[in-house]
Amino acid sequence: MPSKMSNFFRNMSWRNYIVYIAFIFVFIFFSIYLSDAGFLTAGNLMSIARQTAMITIMAVAMTFVISTGEIDLSVGSTAALSAMTTALTLQAGMGIVAAVIVGLATGFIIGAINGLLVSKVLIPSFLVTLAMMEVGRGIAMWITGTAPVPILHDTYIFLFGSGDILGIPVLLIWTIIIAVIGFILLNKTPFGRQTLATGGNEKAALFTGIKTARIKLSVFIFTGTMAGLAGMLYAGRLEAGRYTFGQGDELSVITAVILGGTSLAGGVGSVIGTVIGSIMIGTINNGLILMGLDVSQQMIVLGIILILAVTFGKKSKST
Amino acid sequence: MPSKMSNFFRNMSWRNYIVYIAFIFVFIFFSIYLSDAGFLTAGNLMSIARQTAMITIMAVAMTFVISTGEIDLSVGSTAALSAMTTALTLQAGMGIVAAVIVGLATGFIIGAINGLLVSKVLIPSFLVTLAMMEVGRGIAMWITGTAPVPILHDTYIFLFGSGDILGIPVLLIWTIIIAVIGFILLNKTPFGRQTLATGGNEKAALFTGIKTARIKLSVFIFTGTMAGLAGMLYAGRLEAGRYTFGQGDELSVITAVILGGTSLAGGVGSVIGTVIGSIMIGTINNGLILMGLDVSQQMIVLGIILILAVTFGKKSKST
Amino acid sequence: GSGNDSTNGEGGSESGDTNFTGSIKINENISEEVEIKSEGPKGEVATSATSLELTEEEVKEIQEGDYTAAIAMHYAGNDWARAQIEGLEATFEKMGIEVLAVTDGQFSVEKQMADIETILARQPDILVSIPVDPVSSAGAYRQAVQEGVHVVFMDNVPEGFEPGDDYVSVVSADNYGNGVLAAEILAEELGEEGDIGVIYHDADFFVTGQRVEAFEKTIEENYPNINIQARNGIANPEDGESVASAMLTKDSDLDGMFVVWDVPAEGALAAIRSAGQDDMKVTTIDLGTNVAIDIAGEGNIVGLGAQLPYEQGVAEAILAGYSLLGKEAPSYVAVPATRVTRDNLLETWELVYNQEAPSEVKSKME
Amino acid sequence: MSQIALQMKGINKAFSGVKVLKKVNFEVGKGETHALMGGNGAGKSTLMKILTGVYTLDSGEIIIDGKSVEINNPNDSNQAGVAMIFQEFSLIPKLTVAQNIYLNREPRTNLGFIDDSKMNAETQRLLDELDLHIKATDLVEDISVGYWQMTEIVKAISNNAKIVIMDEPTSTLSLKETEKLFDMIDNLRKKGITIIYISHRMDEIFKVCDRITILRDGENVITERLSELTMDDVVQHIIGGKLKRTFVWEPREVDYTKPPLLEVRNLQSGDKVKNVSFDLYRGEILGFAGLMGSGRSETVRALFGIDKIRQGTVCIDGKEIVVNNPMDAMKLGLALVPEDRREQGLILEHSVKENMILPILKKVSNKFFVQERKVSEVVKDYIQRLNIKTDNEDKIISLLSGGNQQKVVLSKWLANSPDILILDEPTSGVDIGAKSEILKVIRELADQGKSVIVISSEITELLAVSDRLIIYHQGTIANSIPRENLKAEEDVEIAIQNV
């Protein structure tokens, strides 16, 4: 019993490290086991980085939402819609600047609607963002009647998709930029502090003069906008807007955040943990494909690794 | 601000009624608007009942999990796996009793594993059940290499799928049985009280002699078993086991529960609310298809109705 | 779709009551000679869709019936489905048949079953549908049959269903033939030798299964110097990129690749670009906009086997008309597979979609 | 009194139709320490929540420094220089002490980022200045509850509050910490800070306050200089009736010749309980006295199966028992009223009824179902017996006043009619009238042959009920003193301090 009580608090500490340990473990395992299959090649590592970029970017922002004790299920749909609006803007020949503005604005607006409904109308965020998940993807399907919108704009494709700068994929650069911004925002600014306070004890935060409603609105807008960016990156990478982009991403994103040590109950958040969590899942997926497993086997093994990673981290802590 | 504080508590009350008001509203609207399209025919109402049966059954059980402050994302996969094991048992000619036992046991075991990992190993339920969602579906794919398993057992199909007893679909009968059991369990038994207490304040519950770990284990087992039953009903209705059954059901199930007034934070739960929530979503889906809307339009309208339903309920309350 | 409908008559396509007069056939530009390689669900030989026709009188008779139809797709979110629905809707309109609803099963058997049950409340005369799974969706279709609905299938038939008794006919896109075409094009481009990878659909799904089977069989039997070195499965179309890039990591010396349909092929293209494998040759099936742009721009995709979904839709509508008239319908009709390479891209686009290629494709051709 | 710092005039407040404050007037002078007293549910906290913007008033006026102010939210109140040390705390557990103290006004670097090092250094300086032995970088959830209080006070003064409200600040403090708090109050007073001090403890009020305002049932009773009043006057005004002679000890018969009911030998648990042995006899009320952290709570937690017993034996009726969890303990006839009612005692979002019946679910159920009729009977009975102030039995418990919440926790366990009742700070936050009722209930139980252990930091109270006192010192038992050997509080204090 006492161990139960104290575990409750100790959770915090294991959560802070487990994902790093698990990641290193997974990485070393694949490096050895798949040494012949090219796991450790620069090319493969870059492709892991590219494939996880969108999830990581959305997850960094989601860390804020979850830190306030809320949730956002609409990120995948927002990404899809933003990919569509960006692609349509480019198709209309309005240029890259307009396209970027439109793409980000799409995310911003969805985030703002989510945020207002959660913080002002006080509807549970699960319901709000689930509804928005439907509406967003519905609109993304509907604007072109499910047709994909090709992107032929080379600069756009370079900057938001397949470009390399000094050998580093632009997608990785975007990931790093957002991760750094997220880290600083959460750990070094009053806004981050207020976010954690809002999630830690909303009443107390309110009483300390923190406008918790505004904080919640802001984190939803941030997440919406980052989902918009992720959508633009999907569009750049696949050279098209398509309404199916990002389907199911909400679960991957939330998993990355939780794996990274952020608590669904709010009040605790780790951007670095989130980034590692996201990359770890990407690495496992990559490794399992390289091992030549079936989809079914991949699913089974991924699930087991997730559980083991967390369990193992716990055990090593309580000794 | 003061209204914010008190809204926090008032949430409890609007949540208790909003779903009923919204449901009545939706129902009346479709009855009038779709009077020519056969919405109100007995056949159509029975189809709604049949189509929502599995979600409702899983949602009733999920109400318990969410009431303890946990979550179960693995229900859809559990249903798929249980449909497979049931179908395989029937295919092997082992008879309906064996099939039922195997199907329920499949759910029971998955629920027990979830429950143990959450309550004993103390891993966050979101991660545990997300991992189980992968593993469960992975196994369901893997046992037959994605091939569906046809069911030719007429009695089974009658009892768990397409049968009618005195003009009432068996699926509706199953739904009613489980809803009644769930209602009594949550509201009339010590177990239900202990479930709500565990979700309301785990420490206080523990101090009151409630074995919260055992309660959590029990609710996961209950949910797993009910997901098993839902899988058996899928199998009966579709006359086969197939690994894709129940994909995405976790979100529908959780939505029904939350719409019904159960709080994700735990401590509050309403089985009747859940049932109405589930039927309401089923009714909306049905009505929108009858209206001849595209999937994209259906998604948009469903999302908007969800938000309106909740907002409208709130407004009517605060006047 | 309107443009160059291959109908022998004149008429507007305003909504409401049709005033179309004339006979209805599928596009005459489709060669009648192409061999149909897929076999019917009962092993029957295919009847070519080119032989179907509703005469002017027959059309008129149908128009007077004020019939209604419902379309239950397995999935409605790609170019193929859209073209198929357009073909159906346009043809039904000519026949004066109102389409009550188009549903999207989103690859879920239970959703599709619910969809069908629901639209039966509107008592349509005709149901055109592609089952998500032939094994587990029989129940809903059986209910439709019992209610006297004329059922026409696309591509696949629920288990235990008998043509004539239970359903009118099934119109197939000759997926097998498309798999063969994809193999042949890839083999030609590789000079009949080299190592290739196959990205298949890791699911029990009739249509995609046939394609891969045809592709692999063709390569193995006809091109002994081509070696299928890597095989990886995808569960969802979004997996194209991650699977392809892992494949390229492991076997960096692949010369060619076959991807089971166009959407994952787009992801594979992204992976190939990142890996810098500019001379990789890829074939796939289905002429989506983005793969068409890649073909036009002389990218990695060297060609593909295309279905003719619009015409398939037309054929299905015609067969529904047969059934309404009590006219004997062939039990298995196939719309031939079409070989698409850069040379015939613009022409086949029109054949596939019944409209001109979009400007993006055309501009890349120049 | 030279200047008026705060005036609240004709304040009315009702919650869903129930009037809680009726035309209350409240006036505090600058630099004075003003006591606000009244029974549980009299409306003290509500009045202060209006001042701090948690609730808005229905009608009335607030004047601060001669200016009429409108307070609609906590920010308005902060702006006006008011800070409240809450009865329920307003700290963020997962942030550090420094982060809490500087929340929403963090020092910035030139780049606009939070200057953590400056913030930590500044906080540490404040803490050291006040002789508080905690680190600025400790997480609040890791420090003892007593220090939460201190952190709140530091937060208030570092925010330059002119009026500091303390709502039952000592209810979670040890003697030593209480002393420290009084020093702090002295300090504040010297700085000209006005303090509004809410408490149920008479001695404290007379020790630190200049004037007093007493409320009863939401109405003004009296505002007066404390020097003009005796303790009996105050009590009388609070309970509004004749003074019951409450805290007077009456010798009781305990048969010490019979074997003890509970025998604890060489108990070790956690790092606080090092070696504890004692006996508890049938019908005996045993008081636990000691400093905070001396291991009293930990001892009873171990006995109740919450913490693991590392070593030692526990016997009931001479039979050794094994207790692995509270359920086991309950089966053996034990009950524990925990020290922290909000964390350990109550499910705040649940109703009075639901909270009360949790331990007795079995008793109010037949084989399968909870019997609502029985539930209602029990609940009504206890609401009456302990005089719990609630609109009805379905009221959400967090809406009850603090003292009434405590009464619910108590009745929850009384209802289980245990053989051995353990009470850890049972009267924390309970008003003077109810305190005597609770003490009476304890005596009645003992008279029925039940055994009771009482842990309390109020020595007056311990002396009033105990048949025997055990003095704790650093996880061991230093002494066991029969009540009749103790004459005055000082005797106990000496026993606690000088072991």
Ligand SMILES: Nc1ncnc2c1ncn2[C@@H]1O[C@H](COP(=O)(O)OP(=O)(O)OP(=O)(O)O)[C@@H](O)[C@H]1O
């Ligand atoms: N938000 C609320 N809703 C309904 N009733 C409330 C609310 N807040 C307080 N009350 C009621 O108002 C009355 C006064 O409560 P208050 O907390 O002010 O008492 P108090 O004087 O502080 O008592 P205590 O000494 O026990 O803390 C109580 O009966 C309480 O139940």
Ligand SMILES: Nc1ncnc2c1ncn2[C@@H]1O[C@H](COP(=O)(O)OP(=O)(O)OP(=O)(O)O)[C@@H](O)[C@H]1O
């Ligand atoms: N140094 C500390 N760090 C963390 N928590 C502490 C510390 N000291 C005390 N506490 C906590 O403060 C509370 C009261 O202290 P504790 O129970 O140890 O004292 P006690 O011997 O029971 O004395 P009392 O009951 O008179 O306060 C307990 O919940 C305990 O866990």
Ligand SMILES: [Mg+2]
């Ligand atoms: Mg109070």
Ligand SMILES: [Mg+2]
């Ligand atoms: Mg204590």
